Each structure stands twice: as structure tokens, then as C-alpha cells.
Amino acid sequence: xxxxxxxxxxxxxxxxxxxxxxxxxxxxxxxxxxxxxxxxxxxxxxxxxxxxxxxxxxxxxxxxxxxxxxxxxxxxxxxxxxxxxxxxxxxxxxxxxxxxxxxxxxxxxxxxxxxxxxxxxxxxxxxxxxxxxxxxxxxxxxxxxxxxxxxxxxxxxxxxxxxxxxxxxxxxxxxxxxxxxxxxxxxxxxxxxxxxxxxxxxxxxxxxxxxxxxxxxxxxxxxxxxxxxxxxxxxxxxxxxxxxxxxxxxxxxxxxxxxxxxxxxxxxxxxxxxxxxxxxxxxxxxxxxxxxxxxxxxxxxxxxxxxxxxxxxxxxxxxxxxxxxxxxxxxxxxxxxxxxxxxxxxxxxxxxxxxxxx
Amino acid sequence: xxxxxxxxxxxxxxxxxxxxxxxxxxxxxxxxxxxxxxxxxxxxxxxxxxxxxxxxxxxxxxxxxxxxxxxxxxxxxxxxxxxxxxxxxxxxxxxxxxxxxxxxxxxxxxxxxxxxxxxxxxxxxxxxxxxxxxxxxxxxxxxxxxxxxxxxxxxxxxxxxxxxxxxxxxxxxxxxxxxxxxxxxxxxxxxxxxxxxxxxxxxxxxxxxxxxxxxxxxxxxxxxxxxxxxxxxxxxxxxxxxxxxxxxxxxxxxxxxxxxxxxxxxxxxxxxxxxxxxxxxxxxxxxxxxxxxxxxxxxxxxxxxxxxxxxxxxxxxxxxxxxxxxxxxxxxxxxxxxxxxxxxxxxxxxxxxxxxxxxxxxxxxxxxxxxxxxxxxxxxxxxxxxxxxxxxxxxxxxxxxxxxxxxxxxxxxxxxxxxxxxxxxxx
Numbered sequence: 001x002x003x004x005x006x007x008x009x010x011x012x013x014x015x016x017x018x019x020x021x022x023x024x025x026x027x028x029x030x031x032x033x034x035x036x037x038x039x040x041x042x043x044x045x046x047x048x049x050x051x052x053x054x055x056x057x058x059x060x061x062x063x064x065x066x067x068x069x070x071x072x073x074x075x076x077x078x079x080x081x082x083x084x085x086x087x088x089x090x091x092x093x094x095x096x097x098x099x100x101x102x103x104x105x106x107x108x109x110x111x112x113x114x115x116x117x118x119x120x121x122x123x124x125x126x127x128x129x130x131x132x133x134x135x136x137x138x139x140x141x142x143x144x145x146x147x148x149x150x151x152x153x154x155x156x157x158x159x160x161x162x163x164x165x166x167x168x169x170x171x172x173x174x175x176x177x178x179x180x181x182x183x184x185x186x187x188x189x190x191x192x193x194x195x196x197x198x199x200x201x202x203x204x205x206x207x208x209x210x211x212x213x214x215x216x217x218x219x220x221x222x223x224x225x226x227x228x229x230x231x232x233x234x235x236x237x238x239x240x241x242x243x244x245x246x247x248x249x250x251x252x253x254x255x256x257x258x259x260x261x262x263x264x265x266x267x268x269x270x271x272x273x274x275x276x277x278x279x280x281x282x283x284x285x286x287x288x289x290x291x292x293x294x295x296x297x298x299x300x301x302x303x304x305x306x307x308x309x310x311x312x313x314x315x316x317x318x319x320x321x322x323x324x325x326x327x328x329x330x331x332x333x334x335x336x337x338x339x340x341x342x343x344x345x346x347x348x349x350x351x352x353x354x355x356x357x358x
Numbered sequence: 359x360x361x362x363x364x365x366x367x368x369x370x371x372x373x374x375x376x377x378x379x380x381x382x383x384x385x386x387x388x389x390x391x392x393x394x395x396x397x398x399x400x401x402x403x404x405x406x407x408x409x410x411x412x413x414x415x416x417x418x419x420x421x422x423x424x425x426x427x428x429x430x431x432x433x434x435x436x437x438x439x440x441x442x443x444x445x446x447x448x449x450x451x452x453x454x455x456x457x458x459x460x461x462x463x464x465x466x467x468x469x470x471x472x473x474x475x476x477x478x479x480x481x482x483x484x485x486x487x488x489x490x491x492x493x494x495x496x497x498x499x500x501x502x503x504x505x506x507x508x509x510x511x512x513x514x515x516x517x518x519x520x521x522x523x524x525x526x527x528x529x530x531x532x533x534x535x536x537x538x539x540x541x542x543x544x545x546x547x548x549x550x551x552x553x554x555x556x557x558x559x560x561x562x563x564x565x566x567x568x569x570x571x572x573x574x575x576x577x578x579x580x581x582x583x584x585x586x587x588x589x590x591x592x593x594x595x596x597x598x599x600x601x602x603x604x605x606x607x608x609x610x611x612x613x614x615x616x617x618x619x620x621x622x623x624x625x626x627x628x629x630x631x632x633x634x635x636x637x638x639x640x641x642x643x644x645x646x647x648x649x650x651x652x653x654x655x656x657x658x659x660x661x662x663x664x665x666x667x668x669x670x671x672x673x674x675x676x677x678x679x680x681x682x683x684x685x686x687x688x689x690x691x692x693x694x695x696x697x698x699x700x701x702x703x704x705x706x707x708x709x710x711x712x713x714x715x716x717x718x719x720x721x722x723x724x725x726x727x728x729x730x731x732x733x734x735x736x737x738x739x740x741x742x743x744x745x746x747x748x749x750x751x752x753x754x755x756x757x758x759x760x761x762x763x764x765x766x767x768x769x770x771x772x773x774x775x776x777x778x779x780x781x782x783x784x785x
Binding site: 045046047050051055096149158159160161162164166167177178179255256257258260262263264266300303307313314315317318319 | 387389390394398427428429431433434435438439442443445446457458461462464465466468469470481482483530531532535536538539556558559657770773777778779
């Protein structure tokens with residue numbers, strides 16, 4: 001009833017090929033944007049920003065990036081943590097070297113640098129596939145973390161080997177550092193997420209995305225019909241690393257403010273983002289959002305319910321959290337191997353027929 | 359029925375009524391993960407001392423204390439979440455027991471005006487109160503520890519370490535890297551040779567580091583370890599038959615659970631300390647009477663007298679003394695975080711005070727000032743005896759190389775001040 005194509009007439013090809021061709025979908029999308037941009041910034045406080053929304057927005061960018069590589073192009077990567085570290089350290093070096101330049105430019109440049117590094121580590125993908133590629137990207141993960149720990153130039157020779165984000169602004173509004181207000185950091189990340197999502201969505205709908213999917217589905221067949229595997233794979237690595245680099249830069253500069261590479265960008269971060277992509281749904285932009293939300297919000301919700309509402313000891317709640325999140329992941333993968341995005345697709349199909357299913 | 363309704367209404371009132379004036383102390387603890395072995399006793403000690411004050415004295419200055427515990431798992435992201443979720447409740451002082459989380463919180467607490475006490479950990483140069491207005495690391499910091507270890511070795515060698523080889527086995531994180539600069543400066547001063555051996559988180563994999571020690575045969579090994587890393591290191595040292603009496607850990611590598619797994623072979627292992635040992639203090643009688651016997655002890659209640667439990671107890675004692683100082687200074691009992699900061703800056707710990715608290719000789723005498731947030735930096739040395747299962751004090755609290763450390767602190771804090779445009783205080 002709510003969700004149907006009937007009566008939604010289009011008079012031009014542009015209208016027909018828009019991102020959300022169904023009216024209800026489109027209005028829902030506008031409504032989400034309106035709430036995210038128009039309402040949340042006015043009611044947000046430090047806790048909501050730093051504990052829930054910032055990590056969700058940033059992980060969503062990282063998940064979109066990884067989804068392009070794994071979900072759309074079929075190249076398994078375990079190097080996400082390392083690439084996020086590249087973004088973070090690039091952003092740090094830029095922030096300290098050019099303090100007067102806007103944060104916006106720093107973050108985008110950090111993404112660009114990560115894209116170059118990503119292409120370098122993507123080169124082996126031309127020769128190796130599947131598990132072997134996963135191992136090669138794993139090497140990138142360990143190498144990059146080791147590099148940032150080892151070479152003092154990257155952390156400006158600080159005694160602790162940590163990087164700390166100094167105070168920087170965009171058009172005079174403080175974005176990083178402790179004096180940044182919640183709404184500013186939230187909006188800054190939200191703008192990046194929106195731009196990234198729109199870019200990713202349109203890339204995957206166009207020629208580039210179709211080439212990636214052809215490579216994913218069968219690389220020899222794709223090559224025969226004229227897809228250049230070198231170009232397709234390397235663009236996937238570049239675009240994916242660009243997004244992941246932006247996520248890493250925001251993660252360090254806006255969200256955490258101080259980073260220790262081994263702890264924050266270790267192998268567990270690579271797995272976390274990969275789980276987001278798998279649980280959310282491979283090859284789906286919405287899935288990246290859903291996966292990020294699931295893995296960021298669920299532990300916090302469980303903690304709030306366990307400790308603050310039920311008053312249980314913190315260690316028991318922390319253990320239960322692992323058990324519940326783990327069990328839910330297994331359950332989801334058994335009941336719906338295609339992730340949360342597939343659940344959403346099924347729900348939409350049902351909604352189309354509701355309330356009169358045949 | 360009526361009575362039941364009345365009680366229900368009353369309890370609803372109590373829940374919904376205005377929050378009672380109370381002193382809120384967040385406890386960012388970690389009872390899970392690879393560092394839980396150290397996190398549990400510290401948090402138990404921290405909680406139990408405040409419970410004791412509530413039960414015995416009705417709080418501090420008549421104000422009850424409410425400890426809000428939040429599990430961080432020694433993870434910086436969870437640490438940030440814990441900080442944000444507790445700071446709104448009027449948190450008076452943070453004690454995260456993690457150098458990584460400390461680095462996150464230093465700018466945040468300064469902006470929010472809440473004091474941060476990093477007792478014997480965290481950023482060493484925070485001892486310079488002129489730059490770090492809201493961060494305190496009394497009574498001792500890592501550079502005192504590094505210098506204390508070297509001073510102890512000097513005393514063993516008749517004041518001369520020329521040509522000796524010293525290896526530093528450290529947790530490859532901000533925490534473990536903290537002493538390197540001091541040890542390097544001291545190496546130039548005393549002429550020993552320093553080898554650096556990083557161990558990655560969580561620290562279970564140390565075979566290659568100890569193989570290198572076996573090959574290079576350093577005269578002494580100094581360790582900056584935490585959590586499971588300590589147990590593995592002591593075991594590995596025993597495996598390669600490294601002489602235990604030449605192996606010195608920092609205070610976070612000197613608890614019972616660090617050496618017990620290695621059994622008798624751990625006898626002779628040394629560690630630094632800045633607090634008293636065991637449960638032979640009058641305060642423990644009160645703890646048993648008011649906290650343990652009434653079933654109000656935190657956690658399993660089995661950590662009393664353990665090394666890290668004593669540190670938690672000591673941290674809570676310092677916090678409560680700072681609250682008392684703040685209450686006297688401002689003439690109100692329900693203090694704010696800003697008043698608490700003033701109280702910490704004016705804190706004075708004397709032997710008479712510790713006597714009155716039943717903790718005579720538990721820590722050194724010291725006073726905090728606007729310039730000096732780091733205390734005296736007195737470091738003692740203890741040695742493990744596996745046959746009796748006790749740590750024995752082999753060197754009392756001794757001063758460290760203030761000249762070298764002072765220069766380093768001034769340098770590092772000046773760099774921080776320049777990076778963040780901080781104007782120097784206390785002038």
C-alpha cells in the first residue's frame with residue numbers, strides 16, 4: 001500500500017533512472033536527510049555524538065569503502081585497519097604541516113594519499129585471488145602498522161609514539177580538538193558520509209560499478225567481453241581505499257583525537273569492518289549503513305540496558321555483550337546469509353503487496 | 359494493600375525525586391580482556407575504600423560517595439564512551455588506569471574542567487602543572503621509575519654502570535614507550551648500553567625478544583609490561599635461565615599474579631613500587647569489619663592485600679583526601695569538579711595524615727603545588743620470594759634523578775604547550 005510503483009509515472013529517462021525510482025523510497029530518503037541535517041544537530045549532546053553517532057557515521061564510510069572492494073569487485077581485503085591508519089597519519093602530517101588549511105581539504109587529501117597506497121597494495125590482486133589475496137592484504141595491514149610504529153617521522157618524533165589531533169577548523173568553526181562542539185563534529189562527519197554514499201551509489205550504478213561486478217562474478221568472462229581487469233581492479237582498490245582513508249582520517253582527528261596505531265588500527269579493526277560489510281550485506285550501500293549501525297550501536301545498547309537499567313556488574317555485562325553479539329552474528333548469517341540488506345529487500349517486497357498479498 | 363501502595367509511592371518518589379547531593383567518582387575499570395588481571399584488583403581497591411568511607415564515616419564531610427563503574431576493557435574507544443557517559447553525572451575525578459585512555463582524556467578533561475589523576479602512569483610531562491592544568495600524576499611517574507631502576511642498579515654496582523648492557527622489554531604502546539627517552543638520556547650520563555625490545559599487544563608472543571636476550575646476554579633487563587605480558591616475560595626469563603635478580607619490572611609489572619605462574623623459578627625477580635605492601639595496616643581492620651564482613655566488597659572480594667589492590671586503595675585515599683582539602687578550601691561539602699581540581703592542587707599528604715587513616719608508611723610524604731603536579735617521585739624496590747609468596751622491600755622510597763627528569767619534563771611539556779597554544783599558568 002505504502003510502497004508501490006503503481007501510479008508513479010515518469011516522463012523522462014532521467015526520472016526513470018534516478019537513484020530511488022519509487023516515490024515512497026525517495027520521500028523516505030529525503031525524510032532521513034532532513035532529520036539528520038535539520039533536527040539532530042539541534043538536539044545532539046556530547047554523549048550522543050561521541051559514543052554513538054560519530055563512530056556510526058565513520059564506520060559507515062569505512063564499510064562503504066570496503067563494500068566496494070569486497071562486495072562489488074569481489075577482492076577480499078583484510079587490510080582495512082592499515083588503510084585507515086594511512087588516512088589517519090596522512091591527515092595528522094597534513095594538519096601539523098599546514099595548520100591554516102581547512103580540515104575539509106586535509107581529510108580529502110588524506111583519502112587521496114590512502115588511495116595511492118591502496119593501489120600499490122592492490123597490484124598483487126592482478127595475479128592472485130581469493131584467500132591468497134586476503135593474505136597479501138593481511139601483509140599490508142601488518143606492514144603499515146609496523147611502519148607507523150617504527151618510523152618516528154610519521155608521529156613527529158613524539159615521546160609516546162602517539163599522534164594527537166591539534167585544534168583545526170572549517171570556516172572558523174572548530175572541528176577537531178577538545179573544544180569542538182558536538183553538532184559541528186557530527187555535521188562534519190555527516191557531510192562526508194552523505195557525499196561518500198552518493199558517490200558510491202552512483203559509481204556502482206554506472207559503468208565503473210558494472211565492470212567491478214563483472215570482475216566479481218567471473219573475471220575471465222569479464223575480460224572476454226572487454227573489461228580491462230587491471231583498470232577495474234585498481235580503480236576498485238583506489239576508490240575503496242579513498243573512502244577507508246577518509247574514515248581513518250575522521251576516526252583519528254574528529255572522533256578519538258589521539259591515536260596509538262597498534263591498538264586503534266590493528267587487525268581487529270580490519271575484521272570489525274569486514275564483519276560490518278558481511279552482516280550488512282555484500283554489494284549493498286544500505287547494507288554498509290545497517291552493518292555499521294548493528295555493530296556500533298548494539299554493544300552500547302546492551303551496556304546501557306545491562307549496567308544502567310538492570311544494574312548488573314560491569315564485567316558480567318561485558319562478557320554477556322560478547323556472547324549476545326556473537327550469537328546474533330551467527331544467527332543472522334544462518335537465517336539470512338545475504339545480510340541485513342537482504343532483510344530490507346524482502347521487507348520491501350512484502351510492503352509492495354501489503355495489505356493484499358496474493 | 360494500602361501499605362504496599364504507600365511503599366511503592368515512596369520508592370517511586372525516591373527514584374524520581376531530585377538527585378541527592380553526593381560525590382560522584384567514576385571508575386573506568388577493566389575486568390575483562392588481557393589486562394583484567396591488573397584491572398580487577400585495582401578497581402576492587404578503589405571501590406572498597408569509598409565503600410569503607412560511606413559505611414564507616416557516612417561519606418566525606420557528610421556527603422555520600424557514589425562510585426560509577428564503567429568497563430573499558432583497556433580499549434580507548436570504550437574509554438571515550440565511558441568518559442562521555444559519566445561526565446554528565448558530575449564526575450569529580452577520573453582514574454582510567456590506562457596510558458592510552460589518558461592521552462585521549464587529557465585534552466577533553468581540560469576543556470570540560472574535570473581533573474584527571476593518573477597515579478604512576480599516563481603522560482609523564484603532565485607533572486608540569488604550568489602546562490597541564492587539570493592533569494595530576496603524583497606521587498611518581500614513569501620517568502621517576504626509569505631513573506629509580508637505574509639508580510638501584512647504580513647502587514648495586516658501586517655507582518658505576520659504564521660498559522654494562524641493559525635491555526628494556528616494553529609493551530609496544532604509549533605506555534611502554536614512555537621510559538625510553540629517560541633511559542636514553544641516562545645511558546649517555548652513566549655510560550651503559552641500552553637495547554630496546556618492543557612486545558606487541560597483548561604480549562603473549564615474546565619468544566624472539568627473549569631469544570635476543572639469550573644471544574646478547576645483557577647484564578640487566580628492565581621491563582615495562584602490563585597484563586598477560588608480565589607473566590609471559592617472567593616465564594620466558596625463567597626458561598632461558600636469565601638470573602632473576604637482574605630482572606627489574608616497573609610497578610605495573612610487580613604483582614603476585616605476574617610471578618606466580620613461573621613458580622619457584624621466579625624467586626629473586628624485582629619490581630619498583632611507590633606504595634606499601636601487604637595488609638599489615640590498621641585500615642585493613644576497618645575494611646574487614648565494614649566492607650568485607652558485610653558483603654559489600656567489590657568484585658569477588660578476594661584481592662585484599664594484593665599489590666594492585668593496594669594501589670587502588672591508595673588512589674582512592676588520595677582522591678578522598680583531595681576532596682577533604684577541596685571541602686575545607688571552599689567551605690562547602692558538595693564540591694564541583696573545579697573545586698576538586700583546586701583540592702588536588704593543594705593536596706598535602708603527611709605522615710600524620712596517613713597515621714590517622716590507618717595507612718602509616720603506605721606511601722611517601724608529599725605535597726602538590728601549582729607548578730608541580732607530579733609529587734616527589736620517590737621509588738622503592740621490592741623482590742619476590744616464591745617460597746613464602748611475598749614481596750619483600752629491599753630498598754625504601756628513594757629520590758630519583760630530578761635534574762635529568764626535570765629537563766625532559768620541561769622539554770616535552772613545552773612541545774605540548776606550543777602544539778596546543780597553551781599559555782603557562784602559575785605566574
